[in-house]
Amino acid sequence: MYKVALVDDHTLLSEAIAGLVRRFENFEVVNVSVNGRELVDFIEANPHMQPDVVLMDVKMPVMGGVETTQYLTKYYPEIKVLALSVEEEEGVVMQMIRAGAKGYLLKDTRKSILEQALNEVLEHGYYYTNTVERIVKKTERLKDQEIVLKEREIEFIKHACTEMTYKEIAEKMFLSPKTIEGYRESVFQKLGLKNRTGLVIYAIKNNIFVP
CATH class of the missing domain: 1.10.10.10 (Winged helix-like DNA-binding domain superfamily/Winged helix DNA-binding domain)
Known part of the structure; x- marks a missing residue:
């Protein structure tokens, strides 16, 4: 079972997403945090529960998505960060990618795409969709x-x-x-x-x- 953590300050939404992920084959949700600081504290206190993938919101209080992704990339590079946000401005997407995010999804993504993204980021290391996907396909060529x-x-x-x-x-x-x-x-x-x-x-x- 792959371990997944969610970070989002919108509790109802994060719990709904967690419910979806729990129904995916081979995935379990080990933590739901309201900000990056809470996630980091969980990982450091529970190394045996370290997630394989983190679904990361971008804009959050205390410790936002960009800062948290930078921290995980530096100290826990084996953890894959998959951004999950309502933000689709180029500058925001670029910030998360620069910080080390392996993918970027919008929150209105279908559950089948979310499941595919989780599997592909673990198998291939990257997954992008929407406008970012077109850019990545071009760089692959x-x-x-x-x-x-x-x-x-x-x-x-x-x-x-x-x-x-x-x-x-x-x-x-x-x-x-x-x-x-x-x-x-x-x-x-x-x-x-x-x-x-x-x-x-x-x-x-x-x-x-x-x-």
Whole structure:
């Protein structure tokens, strides 16, 4: 049985999701927490009950989804985090992926998709759906293509995976904002990407950036 933990400050919703997961084959719910701090305390106090997967909300009080995912990625890298949120803005998705989330689902996802996501994140290491899924499929196709990135382009990609703005990246690389804009356009064209979220996913999946 795979162990699942849920983190969401909406108690009724989290209990409903927990009920769904309990009906999935080979899954058991070991913890339901209202924030990341509560989850971390549970894991540290009950190492024998450490979850294999955590269904993580993004916006929560005390310790939110991004901060909690960063903590788990650093101290418990074997735990897979699957974001489960109402947030679908590109910036929010990118924050969770950068933090180490292995997938991103919206809360209106069908239960069959949730079950599939849990299985695939355990079997393959990643699962994305909605707008993120289209980006990932594109990055998967790029694996079969020979893409040559220059050293400075790789440096730019690493900086682009952080919270820095393009202006701050220009200052960090001692280049003009116009030059950085050129790097961005060049990298996006080479990789067939249209936004920064896709770039972050590509960087993580190709070990250019490690959360």
